[in-house]
Amino acid sequence: MTTESMPITATVRGIELGRARPEIIVPIMGDDQEAVLAQASAAAATSARIIEWRIDHFRPDVEDPEAHRELVLASLPALRAQLGPDRALLATVRTSAEGGARQIRDSDLAVLLEALIATRRAGSQSPIDLIDIETSRTPEIVARVMATAHRNGVVVVGSFHDFTSTPSEEELVELLRAQRRLGADVPKVAVTPSSARDVLALMSASLTVAAEGKGPHIAISMGSLGVVSRVAAETFGSAATFASVGKTSAPGQVEATEVSRMLELLRP
Template sequence: MKTITIENTQLSDTKPKIAVPITGKDDAEIEQQLALIDTASVDLIELRIDFLAVLNEATIKSAKQLIQTSFPKTPIIATLRTTTEGGNFNPIEHDYPAVLKVIIKTGFHLVDVEINQLGAASIIDLAHQHHQLVIGSHHNFKQTPDDHFLAQKWQSMQALNCDIAKIAVMPTNVDDVLRFMTASHRANQSLMIPIISMAMGALGIITRISGQLTGSVITFGSITNKAQSAPGQITSPQLATILQVVAPQ
């Protein structure tokens, strides 16, 4: 069994913890979203920094402080998702490593680093120097790559000294979903670090509630059905209810 402890929260490959994304563009929207979170069904909060209308040290720090005020004991994941991987931050127009350095300086429990970005290795090293855990990530919003590609991508995250390895894919048929779940299980068995895995869209919903089978330590649940940060998300209360049935331990 793989476990990793962040503050008082233990991530385990036997039952996924629920992370709730915050996607507000400014402090007002962030406060509104925080007030809507079902406190009984959140284990971590993901701050989607790429949704912020203004990206600088002050706005990132303010967003972090708002979350900490509402959820002082809940670990925070800082995520700067690029347009190439389904987010809002354009790495061609803006400097991805520079913004990640500001995020790390601000201080979060976990930092998401897209391993395909230039400078990923140095960013991971910097996060570790600041005693922050790294989620190495790769997102494919078009398809589900073949098993060899998936295995290599997970291995590369481990080789880069990521603390958790995350892959999200878009299935086009049922076979993709089943194949990806099997590939996730194999990665969890072979890697020394925990994984996060999910297939997006309606076809992939099953992967969001099957971490106890695939080894995924975190699943992402939206605040409401209209506030998804990725296709196929269901709400955190729905996730909590289902996980109590399928993974009660």
């Protein structure tokens, strides 16, 4: 393979998103540090190499943004140690506006995400390898978080979620392209189908964007109708899929060991 034909990838801890088999991402959704570490241990026992910390589920009893941020940062070292050096950590604060568990102002969201990114010590790798930012948040906030992440060597997942419908194929293609133009290293769309044709629209959009060769992306059709998009991710150009160990973070997630088996069975 020539250098010109090598795929553009996003690399975290030696894991190349956008090359060969899609990565499995397992979310952990504990509401306190003990639960987070227990779920991290279970996730690390699977073949998943990227673990997503759904921070919006952490300490729901603490509403004050500053107090919550301090608790999150205090728990980060133990979580990073639990995962070990070979698994990547994706930090996600899914807002209530996109189906998440925490209602948070965009300004407070930016402060929290930037604090997570900035935990890197001089000369060392950041404990956070990837950061999720919803691209529908205030444009200035999105740009600010992305710039902070890139300065600190953290890969940006720019995400969009629709829990009620599936936009048209053309709209999905433009969404993914727009996320990349904003600065996302890994654009992500997760949508809800009401028919098999909605699933086909998502997968066709994914193929179109993958063929452009601009870098990895994630495209998911949620719910039972969309399960095929999760297990046939490689065929349709998606760089990663989300799978569960215990509690699911989105409709249609399949248990991680089953997803791993299906990804191998369905390799093109």
